[in-house]
Amino acid sequence: MKIVVIGGTGLIGSKVIAKLDDRGHETVPAAPSTGVNTLTGEGLSAALAGAQVVVDVSNSPSFEESAVLDFFTTSTRNLLSAEEAAGVAHHVALSIVGIDDLPENGYFRAKVAQEQLIKKGPIPYSIVRATQFFEFVKGIADTATEGDTVRLPHVLFQPMAADDVAEAVAGAAAEAPLKGITEVAGPEVFRFDELVAEALRAWKDPRTVVADPHARYFGSELAERSLVPDDGRARLAVTHFDDWLRRSA
Template structure:
């Protein structure tokens, strides 16, 4: 089965392509660097020719509210229209746990709009929601740094390894359309400040981490449980943060 992976050269997309190929599928990475641009539609018809499934793990190059909303809505409309023309029978979208809990978060609003487009489309779908990735700990810390202090919200996180997210997306693609949303999260819950502090210690980074009730996350102030899945709802992946840090340091 030919599966096209939109964003297939990125962190998650590259891993999904590899896993699909290991399972014997024809997996084709599609991204601007391979001549496919979902914003303009360039290359979509050609890459989707003969495809039966599409996995969309592309990310916006900008996190500014309007830019990210335009990216996810325009690119998703273009992609779904091209899929319908090509006879694609399964659309898999990667999304985020807790979208409805953060109405002031521009990035989350854009991803929720993307989900709604997928659900209203004629293409049978599967949506996989994931929590924050281990791999983004440094980027989060850098964005939250003032001088030598990292300020993050005093809320819960249940971060997950990118490898485990890719596996969940790959499994959804292979299983066929569920016409539903599933969730994947890491096996452990942390306070946001504990998560960042543990990473910085492992990297011998001397910055001080502070739990600040006014600290923002993607432009909004999250609540205690708005970034974690409801109890018993998510599939819990196997990679522990401590083990991931040990392998990556």
């Protein structure tokens, strides 16, 4: 099959491309750097010509609330319209576990809006919701740092490797449309603050992690299960955090 990967040059997109190539599919990495802009529509028609599947793992260049909402709604509308014109039979989108329960998070609200457009759109779809990536742990610590202290809530956390996210997305793209949502999560459940502290120790980072129930996660105060799927709902990935951490360190 010809599969176009929107955001195909990024962290997840490049891995999805590699996994689909390994499966023998014809892949097209689509991004502004390759002449495809979903916000303006530039290059979409040419990229989608003859495609059976479109995978959207793109991300907003700005996380400011209005900008991120505009990115996901405008790009998704443009994509779905171009897919309908090109006769695309399957739209696959990467989303996030827990976005329904954190409405004060502007990024999550934008992803909910994206999902709603896909569900109401003309293309049969599969939405893959994933938990947070191991690769973003350092960035999370950086945003939660005050001086030499990292403040994070002591809530459940079930992150996963980017490779496993890409495997889930590539698997969905190679199958028939779900016309629904599937969830994937890491194989282990941690406490948010404890996992970040373990990572910083492995990286010889001198910052101290403090458990703070009111510490916010990208603007949201978290409940115990905000960042993990419902019990038994998600498929579990294969890469364990300690194994990934040893490689990263």
